[in-house]
Amino acid sequence: MGLFSSQFSNVVEWEEYRDDLIFWKWSNKEIKKGSRLIIRQGQDAIFMYNGKLEGIFTDEGSYDMESQIVPFLSTLKGFKFGFNSGIRAEVLFINTKEFTVKWGTKNPVSIEAPGLPGGMPIRTFGTFNFKVADYMVLIEKIAGIKKQYAVEDIKERVTSILNQLLMKWIAKEGKNKFNLQANAFDIAKGIREDLDMEIIKLGITVTGFNIESFTYPEEVEKMATKVASHSMINDMGKYQNVSIVDGMASGNMKGGGTASDVMGIQMGYMMGKQVVDQMQQNKNVNNVASQETTTSAAPKFCPNCGVKTQGTKFCSNCGYKLI
Template sequence: MGFFKDQFSNVVEWEEFREDMIFWKWSNREIKKGSRLIIRPGQDAIFLYNGKVEGIFQDDGDYDIESQIIPFLSTLGGFKFGFNSGMRAEVLFVNTKEFTVKWGTKNAINIPAPTLPGGLPIRSNGTFQFKVKDYIKLIDKIAGVKESYLVEDVKLRITALLDQLLMKWIAKEGKDMFNLQANSYDISAGIKTDLDMQLFDTGLSVTGFQIMSFTYPEEVQSMITKNASYGMVGDLNRYQQVAMTDGLLSGKQGGSNSMASDMAGMMMGANMANQMLNHMNNAGTNQAANSNTGSKPNFCPNCGQKSTGANFCPNCGQKL
């Protein structure tokens, strides 16, 4: 029985399939007479012999290797199974789907900003997509030395590059540091192009890159939010009043800030007094200007004589 056990046929298939596995290699076993190849949907099978690609099979199905596979192999087309001989070859199974991966910056990235010597620290997150594009390059660079390859392996490589690429594309063309989300499409497009070039030699292709959000430090985000709300006021005087009122209310709510609230109240009172004084001065100036530019009456207010545009009445001498 021991003499014949190796003559039994075997099945060549992706035995350790995982959704996050990019490829898996069937190797170190002999393909025997009567063996079958099983290719499932979403998989391609690549026959390798002595490290060389012999054939690529992309249609899913159940195949007899001797009659349906070997005749199509480049240098093994004439191979014949003997009574006690098999074929030692490797079969690389490749996942053909497009993978979607979530990414996020582990640490804050200091984006250069003219007004901040240390840079503006931000975080970001999003997704990217990739797939296998070139089998020959994949085998030369990765599959030739690995039995399998996971999405996590690609994610680690991508995230190692993201900090520099985010800095590059945010700083390019003078993007608004405090409104990065408005420019996220252009930033994403630039990063996608650079990442695709980085993975080009491995046979992988980055098919998409998206930025979901940018996150600023809490203090900066608070400043941005307040600036937007004050901008809606539209009037500098009202802006000052709202700011002072905020300080006054916060002081009333916290007993320990009573001095701050008193100061805010005094400042608001002084500001309002200055505004009233300016308003009165402006009103007086406008009234004087109106009196200086007033028109002459058509009739003399003393004798009723019709005026002729002169400064004095031609009948009684009344000043007009």
């Protein structure tokens, strides 16, 4: 009898486990008398019979099918294993961990920018996190027809709508189009909420979204640095015109032609000018503070009696208020 039980029994477990699989389905096999279910750490097991969910098991361990699993299934709790009879069911193994995925824009995203009718192309990258949230929806939308589902499938779905969401939330939260990193947190928060509304339709929730960096065109970044370094030139418009003429004369302009190079210079000029303006604002604030300090300082001689003061609020000779 032991020979036959070992011959017909089987082990129901995740046989093709990979770190990047969201779920894997054990199917097309008959569960015989003496079979066991093995659930490992970070896994949940869902029994399905005739396409319907029968039971969910979340505790890791090794279980006897006949005595520990079947009695808890919805429609199969009264099933009796015989010598040749078994259950042809499916077991869906769910990876319960939170996944972290790197993302990046495949093509530049063109965003609106002041003074640039055609917009400014940028690239950006970061990470997002997700996990399975609703088993019933997952079975209905994906697991009912697929044997397995990988992280790459979710990444492909996310990146297909990411450019649109980037443009939407940069327009809402990107107060400074030439320094989007300053508003990266608010932009990422908005994108995460929209992504979650889209992915939850698959039974999966987006638990985090992070923007690590925004990248501007190389010629724009170089020109911004150059313009900022020439902040001592008061007439920035004159500097811009001279730069364009010099570039044309030297033949060093790169890109898709003179028009694109001029656009790069203009964008770089605007970025650099913002840096210069900020420096000037800081300088003005410091000057005002310095003037206030100077104005409030005590006079060197008392205006009442002419005696030299000692830096006090009142004259030591006549008591006249100095400050």
